[in-house]
Amino acid sequence: MHELPISQDILSIALRHAGEAKRIIRLNLVIGDLSSIVGDSIQFYWDIISKGTLAEGSTLHFERIKARFRCSDCENEFEPVDRNFECQKCGGYKVELVAGREFRLESIEVE
Numbered sequence: 001m002h003e004l005p006i007s008q009d010i011l012s013i014a015l016r017h018a019g020e021a022k023r024i025i026r027l028n029l030v031i032g033d034l035s036s037i038v039g040d041s042i043q044f045y046w047d048i049i050s051k052g053t054l055a056e057g058s059t060l061h062f063e064r065i066k067a068r069f070r071c072s073d074c075e076n077e078f079e080p081v082d083r084n085f086e087c088q089k090c091g092g093y094k095v096e097l098v099a100g101r102e103f104r105l106e107s108i109e110v111e
Contacts, residue, residue, distance in 0.1 A: 003041035004049075006103075010042075011049055014108050021110035024055040028109075032065045032102040054110075067100030 010027065018024050031037050039062045050056050070077045071087035072094040078087065085095055 002036070003038060004045045006037065007042050007045035007049055010105055011046070011053065011055060013105055014055055015053060017108060018054050018110050021054060023111050024058045024108055025111055026059045026061060026109040027055070028061045028063065028106040030063045030065060030102050030104050030106050032067070032100040034067045034097070034100040035103045037103050063106070065099055065102050068098040069095040070098050071095050 010029070014024055014027055029039075029042070031039060039060075042062075043060055046055075046060055050058060066079050068077055068079055069085060069087075071090060071092050073092040074087060074090040076087055076089035077098060078089070081088075086093055087095060
């Protein structure tokens with residue numbers, strides 16, 4: 001359910017930055033695999049809230065960012081396999097998230 005206010009925020013940002021455009025054609029969103037954002041839900045709300053605006057009929061493009069961790073012991077960066085967060089180089093579990101929680105509006109395309 002938190003996707004509704006997120007979708008509203010995206011629309012607000014897009015409309016604010018569209019300037020004198022006739023319409024917004026496409027929005028490019030970056031979503032990390034470990035974020036709690038569900039692309040289908042964003043799309044569902046987008047289709048409803050964008051009606052009657054410059055963004056009506058625009059396309060949402062989702063770029064997914066895979067989770068990446070860095071081992072604090074050996075500095076190795078890796079993507080977890082099957083939710084196994086063990087360092088693939090040294091076997092350590094003292095890891096920090098480097099990528100995968102992103103969520104941002106990367107760009108908008110206008111006409």
